[in-house]
Amino acid sequence: MSKFLKAFLFVSLVFVPFAASAVTVASWGGAYTESQQKAYADTYSDPSSIVFENYNGGLGEVRAQVESGSVTWDIVDVLPSDAITGCDEGLFEDISSEIAELSTPGPDGESMLEDMENNGLEYHSGWDCCVPQIFWTYVVFYDPDAFPGEKPDSMADFFDTEKFPGKRGIHTWATGVIEKAMVADGVSPNAVPTVLANQTGAIDRAFEVMDRIKDDVVFWSAGSQPLELVKSGEVIMAIAYNGRVGAANLAEGENFEYIWEGQVLDQEYLCLTAGAPNRDAAIDFMMHASTPEAQAEQAKYITYGPMRASGIPIIENNEPWGPGGVDIMPHMPNTPERLKVSIVSDPQWWSDYGAEINERYAAWMGN
Amino acid sequence: MEVTISTAELLTTDGIPLKQSLRKAERRNKLRAFLLVFPLLLFIIVTFVMPIGDMLLRSVDDSQINSVFPNTFEEYKNWDKGADELPPEEVYKSLFFELANGDKRQIGKALTRMNYAKSGWKSLIKKTSREIKKIVKKGEEPVSYKDTFIKINKFWGDPTYWYSFNQMVNDRSSIYYWNALDRTFDEDGDVVLQDEKRRMYIKTWLRTFKVSVYVTIFCLILGFPVAHLLANLPLRYSNLLMIFVLLPFWTSLLVRTTAWIVMLQQNGVINGILVWLGVISDDGRIQMVYNEAGTLIAMTQILLPFMILPLYSVMRVIPKSHMRAAQNLGAKPAMAFWRVYLPQTIPGISAGGLLVFVLAIGYFITPELVGGKDGKLIGSWIAYHLKTTLNWGLCAALGGILLGIMLIFYWLYNKIVGIDNIKLG
Numbered sequence: 116m117s118k119f120l121k122a123f124l125f126v127s128l129v130f131v132p133f134a135a136s137a138v139t140v141a142s143w144g145g146a147y148t149e150s151q152q153k154a155y156a157d158t159y160s161d162p163s164s165i166v167f168e169n170y171n172g173g174l175g176e177v178r179a180q181v182e183s184g185s186v187t188w189d190i191v192d193v194l195p196s197d198a199i200t201g202c203d204e205g206l207f208e209d210i211s212s213e214i215a216e217l218s219t220p221g222p223d224g225e226s227m228l229e230d231m232e233n234n235g236l237e238y239h240s241g242w243d244c245c246v247p248q249i250f251w252t253y254v255v256f257y258d259p260d261a262f263p264g265e266k267p268d269s270m271a272d273f274f275d276t277e278k279f280p281g282k283r284g285i286h287t288w289a290t291g292v293i294e295k296a297m298v299a300d301g302v303s304p305n306a307v308p309t310v311l312a313n314q315t316g317a318i319d320r321a322f323e324v325m326d327r328i329k330d331d332v333v334f335w336s337a338g339s340q341p342l343e344l345v346k347s348g349e350v351i352m353a354i355a356y357n358g359r360v361g362a363a364n365l366a367e368g369e370n371f372e373y374i375w376e377g378q379v380l381d382q383e384y385l386c387l388t389a390g391a392p393n394r395d396a397a398i399d400f401m402m403h404a405s406t407p408e409a410q411a412e413q414a415k416y417i418t419y420g421p422m423r424a425s426g427i428p429i430i431e432n433n434e435p436w437g438p439g440g441v442d443i444m445p446h447m448p449n450t451p452e453r454l455k456v457s458i459v460s461d462p463q464w465w466s467d468y469g470a471e472i473n474e475r476y477a478a479w480m481g482n
Numbered sequence: 483m484e485v486t487i488s489t490a491e492l493l494t495t496d497g498i499p500l501k502q503s504l505r506k507a508e509r510r511n512k513l514r515a516f517l518l519v520f521p522l523l524l525f526i527i528v529t530f531v532m533p534i535g536d537m538l539l540r541s542v543d544d545s546q547i548n549s550v551f552p553n554t555f556e557e558y559k560n561w562d563k564g565a566d567e568l569p570p571e572e573v574y575k576s577l578f579f580e581l582a583n584g585d586k587r588q589i590g591k592a593l594t595r596m597n598y599a600k601s602g603w604k605s606l607i608k609k610t611s612r613e614i615k616k617i618v619k620k621g622e623e624p625v626s627y628k629d630t631f632i633k634i635n636k637f638w639g640d641p642t643y644w645y646s647f648n649q650m651v652n653d654r655s656s657i658y659y660w661n662a663l664d665r666t667f668d669e670d671g672d673v674v675l676q677d678e679k680r681r682m683y684i685k686t687w688l689r690t691f692k693v694s695v696y697v698t699i700f701c702l703i704l705g706f707p708v709a710h711l712l713a714n715l716p717l718r719y720s721n722l723l724m725i726f727v728l729l730p731f732w733t734s735l736l737v738r739t740t741a742w743i744v745m746l747q748q749n750g751v752i753n754g755i756l757v758w759l760g761v762i763s764d765d766g767r768i769q770m771v772y773n774e775a776g777t778l779i780a781m782t783q784i785l786l787p788f789m790i791l792p793l794y795s796v797m798r799v800i801p802k803s804h805m806r807a808a809q810n811l812g813a814k815p816a817m818a819f820w821r822v823y824l825p826q827t828i829p830g831i832s833a834g835g836l837l838v839f840v841l842a843i844g845y846f847i848t849p850e851l852v853g854g855k856d857g858k859l860i861g862s863w864i865a866y867h868l869k870t871t872l873n874w875g876l877c878a879a880l881g882g883i884l885l886g887i888m889l890i891f892y893w894l895y896n897k898i899v900g901i902d903n904i905k906l907g
Binding site: 172205466477 | 586587590591593594597598601602603604605608679680681682685686689743747748749750772850851853854855856858866867868869870871872873
């Protein structure tokens with residue numbers, strides 16, 4: 116055996132066990148993962164034991180790992196509809212008893228799940244396998260300089276091209292757009308999920324509202340695009356992920372305004388992969404990452420809101436919370452008064468009807 | 483006259499018949515050759531044949547759900563839809579027990595599958611399962627399983643949910659292929675068009691096809707003169723020019739795509755120049771990106787090197803004397819080009835055209851970013867179903883059709899041009 120080969124084997128034998136003992140967290144990358152690194156990993160008892168890996172969302176890779184039996188991700192950061200499907204299909208492990216036992220209660224002794232319900236959330240089966248992270252939202256924003264006179268401040272304005280002529284930036288899939296259109300049609304934001312689930316023809320109504328602006332839409336597909344579109348004047352307002360708008364305002368000196376009415380709140384969860392190689396260490400980290408303190412900490416680095424209601428007062432009472440003495444509350448999507456005009460997206464409904472509606476949305480776009 | 487052939491065998495020096503000895507040597511050579519290519523063969527089988535085989539299997543496989551609800555599906559086949567509005571009691575009863583006793587994860591997987599057949603199955607089954615487990619726990623035995631189901635949720639009295647079983651009751655099914663072509667099964671299991679509002683696959687297929695053909699043609703039109711220039715310039719100039727072809731080729735796909743957005747958008751460089759020149763008015767800025775035009779332009783530029791490089795390597799070895807000879811013999815330049823030069827470039831055109839077309843038809847990132855409202859290709863949908871809906875059967879069917887189209891093209895190409903007429907250098 117050559118010396119080189121021996122050395123190689125030696126190195127791999129020595130280092131592989133170490134590499135395997137780190138908890139691997141698959142997340143979305145970019146500024147988001149950076150904020151997780153700072154808020155969750157760096158504040159953890161053993162920061163070096165947490166390794167983040169980037170992925171593009173969805174359950175495709177998780178399913179491939181679990182089906183083939185070679186699981187390398189201990190924890191996956193997923194959307195709620197994926198949390199539900201993953202938990203139902205057994206791609207994620209049911210840790211509801213661990214969550215009940217080990218999660219940190221809120222300041223008034225409420226359990227973690229109660230703390231989440233205080234934020235307007237409802238139990239779904241994803242809660243059995245996953246712990247909460249943050250709220251992010253589809254929010255409409257604009258550059259106030261582009262509106263010398265009256266400024267838009269509602270969904271009705273967003274869908275009214277006569278009152279505010281100009282192009283709008285909208286994403287190429289249906290989630291969030293449908294709900295906003297319902298609000299523009301006069302449905303109270305909080306009632307939108309119920310109306311969508313129970314009223315036949317509600318979807319048709321949403322598409323009719325969307326028809327009003329269809330000729331004035333620029334469709335985007337990557338999170339950075341709506342910012343570019345508004346900055347370059349390509350569109351006068353756009354739907355974007357609120358974290359992107361917050362970063363532009365806080366770090367790049369932009370002065371974008373949000374239209375909080377009709378914002379569509381979506382969530383992020385950390386879920387335990389079935390057959391995770393470092394199961395116990397992973398659960399310990401998940402419990403740390405779901406404390407109200409850790410969630411409030413994340414808001415320092417990206418303007419996504421803590422999913423536990425008790426995280427909000429921590430930010431509010433300690434302003435300026437952001438680095439460099441900036442106030443974070445103006446950018447938090449889930450303050451009590453903003454929740455009143457928001458839609459909390461219903462992941463169960465979307466995992467039921469998402470495919471069909473997205474096909475219809477694509478047909479609508481292309482026509 | 484008869485020829486006599488000696489029947490005595492020829493022997494080698496060590497007494498073995500020559501034939502046998504030769505055969506042995508040949509066998510050894512063959513074995514050695516085989517061992518040399520064996521790693522490659524193994525590699526191809528593992529990374530190419532097996533995944534494609536697996537994909538094609540998945541596109542017709544529906545066995546998972548059939549292993550979860552075998553009795554229900556068996557009873558379902560006895561339902562006379564003409565006579566009864568709802569399935570017979572036995573169907574409800576079998577489903578009751580299969581939900582009550584089934585493995586939670588297997589049911590979870592099955593209901594992801596059921597939801598493809600009809601949206602809403604997921605919640606319906608989950609809610610019903612919970613209720614059924616309660617009933618079983620209490621030890622009650624329902625008098626009528628049908629009424630119990632309908633009492634749990636009124637949708638169990640809605641025959642359209644039951645009709646969707648038609649898409650799942652067989653272990654092997656063609657439903658995914660039909661779905662990929664905007665079609666589905668009706669209550670009798672006949673193929674019918676999908677609901678009009680959600681028909682988009684056929685349209686996307688045609689668009690994918692159209693864009694790929696256009697991109698190939700544009701690449702040929704733009705690439706041919708460039709390749710010709712490169713092939714005929716003195717080496718030091720052509721090397722310099724070659725860098726202009728290769729540099730974009732080596733640049734990240736995302737960078738080039740984003741650059742095109744900057745160039746083409748309504749407040750972008752090209753529109754700006756046109757307005758400045760007075761060609762178009764400020765209100766009349768042209769929408770060149772976030773639509774099909776954007777996809778065409780960006781993809782043509784990105785795939786151009788795949789046309790230029792094979793063309794160049796073929797053109798470089800065409801002797802210049804051929805054109806001179808043709809002209810000496812009286813052909814006008816155009817005629818000489820058409821009759822002498824062009825035919826010799828066919829192998830390059832074929833190679834480049836096939837390369838560009840194959841790459842274009844499965845393209846994903848660029849159309850996704852610049853495609854906007856009507857510039858997305860079928861690759862986007864494969865990615866969507868792979869990641870988001872987990873409908874791998876439909877993914878596989880879409881991929882299978884893509885593969886089929888390629889094979890048809892390959893066959894056509896072979897008929898018309900001949901596959902041995904392809905050359906990369």
